[in-house]
Amino acid sequence: MARTVLENLPPSLDSTAEQPPLFDGTTRLYTAYICPYAQRVWITRNFKGLQNEIKLVPLNLQDRPAWYKEKVYPPNKVPALEHNGKIIGESLDLVKYLDANFEGPSITPDDPAKKQFADELLSYSDTFVGSVFSSFKGDVANEVDPVFDFLENSLSRFNDGPFFLGQFSLVDIAYIPFIERFQVFLSEVLKYDITEGRPKLAALIEEANKLEAYKPTKVDPKQTVEAFRKRLSAQ
Numbered sequence: 001m002a003r004t005v006l007e008n009l010p011p012s013l014d015s016t017a018e019q020p021p022l023f024d025g026t027t028r029l030y031t032a033y034i035c036p037y038a039q040r041v042w043i044t045r046n047f048k049g050l051q052n053e054i055k056l057v058p059l060n061l062q063d064r065p066a067w068y069k070e071k072v073y074p075p076n077k078v079p080a081l082e083h084n085g086k087i088i089g090e091s092l093d094l095v096k097y098l099d100a101n102f103e104g105p106s107i108t109p110d111d112p113a114k115k116q117f118a119d120e121l122l123s124y125s126d127t128f129v130g131s132v133f134s135s136f137k138g139d140v141a142n143e144v145d146p147v148f149d150f151l152e153n154s155l156s157r158f159n160d161g162p163f164f165l166g167q168f169s170l171v172d173i174a175y176i177p178f179i180e181r182f183q184v185f186l187s188e189v190l191k192y193d194i195t196e197g198r199p200k201l202a203a204l205i206e207e208a209n210k211l212e213a214y215k216p217t218k219v220d221p222k223q224t225v226e227a228f229r230k231r232l233s234a235q
């Protein structure tokens, strides 16, 4: 079992904030509490019990400190990890990096069949996210039904637990931040219940909600609705 560590979350840094020291030996996760990509790495850190080893540096994405782009991570996105004198980005790479380079329970399957399915699901994750976002403006049910049916079918592949590969893994970490947000927005705003007729997806969400590693990373549903409404009106 992963260690449970209750931590006080630091406040988000805005453009007035001083830059924390760079490359002083501290491992830092530059993040944003609202960002689903950064949330993947945050869940991984928590699940592996690395709360004391990896310091969170949350940024206010609306009013980002200039030093972030200039000195830390020129792509100016979160997440980014400062580790061993380097800055590394891209959430899925970071999830794998933490698993390979830090202690704590593994999130990578050993079974070759599971490994292969993990690769397939990880490469599908951007398509999943893109398809659901693009449905917001169209005929939602028609467009998202096949996407969530695909997840439901994928959840039937391994039956040794409620997660995508049976046991909790990096695949759940890749999907859960997005499932969380899509469930809220689709149900509250577009009146579409992603779990209706999909018992395995409902069970996945229920089990994920019990995980101590995930609980503190969940975003306020109101923030999701607001962020997605903005995104929709900007399209």
Ligand SMILES: N[C@@H](CCC(=O)N[C@@H](CS)C(=O)NCC(=O)O)C(=O)O
Pocket (backbone or CB within 6 Å): 032, 034, 035, 036, 037, 038, 061, 076, 077, 078, 079, 089, 090, 091, 092
């Ligand atoms: N492919 C990247 C996507 C990261 C990403 O898009 N992060 C957003 C916040 S959720 C961001 O930093 N956006 C700021 C920007 O694009 O300027 C990953 O997986 O890490």
